């Protein structure tokens with residue numbers, strides 16, 4: 001492991017705000033009887049604190065299902081999901097909703113910004129909804145790192161795609177979540193803006209100690225991560241440390257991916 005990777009790990013371990021997430025033999029079956037689909041089949045995988053993990057695999061491999069189960073958006077059929085030291089299956093609906101709101105950040109392909117709110121009000125929306133106030137210093141740090149200082153009073157329609165994505169990322173980071181999930185965060189962006197968003201996710205891990213898990217089809221995007229988890233047919237088939245786009249592409253070809 002290089003110095004930078006070591007430093008990142010140390011930051012992640014030292015930062016109590018980011019505890020990572022993991023699954024133990026997580027299984028998710030949709031439907032029943034002849035119609036049953038085993039979307040995840042005993043998946044045990046870790047998203048370590050302070051690390052950037054990509055999730056890849058052919059279409060239908062279970063990537064979104066994995067992300068939704070770890071984020072508490074879907075129940076597991078069997079097995080366990082831990083966010084920090086909380087086991088999601090043991091939480092009441094109320095506590096699960098709170099955990100989702102306070103400890104998990106989401107960045108979706110569609111930015112999901114509210115068009116009538118300014119960038120600033122969109123960023124602090126999770127806290128407005130929760131009736132809490134943002135930590136002023138942390139908000140300033142996130143805004144500075146994401147270079148949004150000059151844009152805070154603009155509505156989403158007055159922002160470029162990349163700026164909107166930065167607002168969505170700021171909103172995901174402002175609660176200091178234990179983990180940020182990004183679902184194809186560059187899918188709708190041109191390659192330059194996409195690279196900028198990936199740099200920002202990388203920066204959130206390196207500079208802010210954030211834990212990030214990202215679903216992507218793009219080997220170049222996966223190359224920004226510290227590790228890539230490969231899924232196929234609902235199972236983990238490989239984990240690659242310190243990936244490069246070329247190695248990821250080779251591995252995906254090996255899984256029969258034509259996308």
Ligand SMILES: Nc1ncnc2c1ncn2[C@@H]1O[C@H](COP(=O)(O)OP(=O)(O)OP(=O)(O)O)[C@@H](O)[C@H]1O
Nearest residue numbers: 030031037039057058059060061062063064065066
């Ligand atoms: N709500 C659902 N009901 C029934 N089957 C589902 C449901 N959601 C997903 N599946 C099935 O579970 C399997 C895994 O789907 P999932 O969306 O997790 O794959 P993915 O790897 O994210 O695919 P893609 O790359 O195409 O988005 C697929 O066979 C899919 O058809």
